[in-house]
Amino acid sequence: MDKMNITEPARTLPVRAEVDVLVVGGGPSGIIAAQAAAEDGLKVMLLESRSFVGGNMTIGLPILGFLGQKGNQIIKGLPQKFIDRLAARDAASEHRYCPLHMGITLVEPEAVKTVGLEMLTQSGVDVLLYVFCAGVVMDGDTLRGIIIESKAGREVILAKVIVDCTGDADVAYRAGVPCEQGNEQGGMQPPTLMFCLGGVDTEKLRMSIAEEPRTYLTDFIPNEYFGQNNQFIVVGLRSLMQKAREDGFKLPVERTILITGLREGEIWVNMTRVSGVDGTDPVSLSHGEIEAREQIEQIQKYLIKYVPGFENARFTKMAPFLGIRETRRIVGEYTMTRDDILSCRRFDDAIAVASYPLDIHHPQGGDCTLEWCGDCYDIPFRSLVPQKVKNLLVAGRCISTTHEAMSAIRVMAPCMAMGEAAGRAAKMAVHDGIAPSDIDVQKLRKELLEHDAYLRPAEEAVV
Numbered sequence: 001m002d003k004m005n006i007t008e009p010a011r012t013l014p015v016r017a018e019v020d021v022l023v024v025g026g027g028p029s030g031i032i033a034a035q036a037a038a039e040d041g042l043k044v045m046l047l048e049s050r051s052f053v054g055g056n057m058t059i060g061l062p063i064l065g066f067l068g069q070k071g072n073q074i075i076k077g078l079p080q081k082f083i084d085r086l087a088a089r090d091a092a093s094e095h096r097y098c099p100l101h102m103g104i105t106l107v108e109p110e111a112v113k114t115v116g117l118e119m120l121t122q123s124g125v126d127v128l129l130y131v132f133c134a135g136v137v138m139d140g141d142t143l144r145g146i147i148i149e150s151k152a153g154r155e156v157i158l159a160k161v162i163v164d165c166t167g168d169a170d171v172a173y174r175a176g177v178p179c180e181q182g183n184e185q186g187g188m189q190p191p192t193l194m195f196c197l198g199g200v201d202t203e204k205l206r207m208s209i210a211e212e213p214r215t216y217l218t219d220f221i222p223n224e225y226f227g228q229n230n231q232f233i234v235v236g237l238r239s240l241m242q243k244a245r246e247d248g249f250k251l252p253v254e255r256t257i258l259i260t261g262l263r264e265g266e267i268w269v270n271m272t273r274v275s276g277v278d279g280t281d282p283v284s285l286s287h288g289e290i291e292a293r294e295q296i297e298q299i300q301k302y303l304i305k306y307v308p309g310f311e312n313a314r315f316t317k318m319a320p321f322l323g324i325r326e327t328r329r330i331v332g333e334y335t336m337t338r339d340d341i342l343s344c345r346r347f348d349d350a351i352a353v354a355s356y357p358l359d360i361h362h363p364q365g366g367d368c369t370l371e372w373c374g375d376c377y378d379i380p381f382r383s384l385v386p387q388k389v390k391n392l393l394v395a396g397r398c399i400s401t402t403h404e405a406m407s408a409i410r411v412m413a414p415c416m417a418m419g420e421a422a423g424r425a426a427k428m429a430v431h432d433g434i435a436p437s438d439i440d441v442q443k444l445r446k447e448l449l450e451h452d453a454y455l456r457p458a459e460e461a462v463v
Ligand SMILES: Cc1cc2nc3c(=O)[nH]c(=O)nc-3n(C[C@H](O)[C@H](O)[C@H](O)COP(=O)(O)OP(=O)(O)OC[C@H]3O[C@@H](n4cnc5c(N)ncnc54)[C@H](O)[C@@H]3O)c2cc1C
Pocket: 024, 025, 026, 027, 028, 029, 030, 047, 048, 049, 050, 053, 054, 055, 056, 057, 061, 062, 063, 064, 065, 131, 132, 133, 134, 165, 166, 167, 168, 170, 191, 192, 193, 270, 322, 323, 324, 325, 395, 396, 397, 398, 410, 411, 412, 413, 415
């Protein structure tokens, strides 16, 4: 049968709100963007389609990227304040150095949701949950507002500046910003459904790895590291997986990835994988959710049978949704490349500093490629500014990068730092009555530094 189309009749929509700054998406970038924009009392609204804020910070992942490859802290400002709040509730670890991931900061997913909402409401941000950004209101090439869809129907929210923190560039895409998706063949990093096991003897796990390096070989992280750290990420154990495969196990990845939780005996498992899922297509997403759930049983059995410390492990909980690593990226005023990352490039419009390596989970097959630059690289403001559409900024994993550069900047600490920059830029644009693309970036950098964000000193050479 031919694909049918139906024309929706034009209709008049009620305007629910008119705000100064509208942040769409309440993940790591959106939470921080909204707080930054609201600092001087502007009218700021944050929209989120789920029943909670936090985005991928609620799926059992550690925050990566607070520390650089030289061990120094390179993300500070509002992101650090968020961690401080979590830590005050015993819901965040210190930033721990890791030779593979640079900085690991463990967080408690439920506390992320609570603290996120608490900080937003205390900052005066109007938080609207259960609403999906379904369309845009354009005036020529200027974005005037967005159309939301919810139980209350279709409504409009108008704003002077909009920050797209949806991870999928939903606003930008609908507004007509050119977007790219995946690598040259359209291949995207595959998604993972995280799950958590309790009753794991994490001491036995780490000491076995530390003391028996030949049996328990890890990728890139020296085995002795595990003898010195009781909060850690294990990546590797490939020979155990090989043995399990020979014994008939079906495992979707090449590497065992295990992350200690903050609570005793807790391990988050990052090992499901469904190649070929397109996170912008509901049919594909549904397939991903079903398939990833089916993979959990085999992975759990593998861990219990082959990995030390899992003998008495039991399933406790899983992430509320399939974790999407990659979908759309905007084409902005500057597109960050693999070379920018690997050459530790500096930009005179730098608004954040990152250091996480290129980390591409292969679109097909179960492996991954990692490449480090040895230090830090800048994220330029121009990569947050989309082409073709005015009044819009983008923060988080869907800024303007290539497929490869995205694999590095996507981790949560830099996403939070981009959120802070975008929120402050939006605020400046509203105050000055100009488009965010026209703000004085040196003034933005000054404001970031005054609020304790980290940027590299100007006297260090700028490319
Ligand atoms: C399996 C997996 C493992 C990863 N491992 C790590 C790790 O260990 N450490 C790390 O730091 N990073 C990790 N990452 C990367 C990191 O989690 C993401 O890149 C990061 O969370 C992106 O932040 P964001 O704010 O751009 O988007 P997100 O975290 O995706 O947040 C986007 C928010 O916007 C909302 N939203 C989306 N569309 C709409 C819409 N149309 N209307 C309203 N709301 C909308 C979503 O519900 C969500 O809350 C991993 C990612 C995955 C998937």
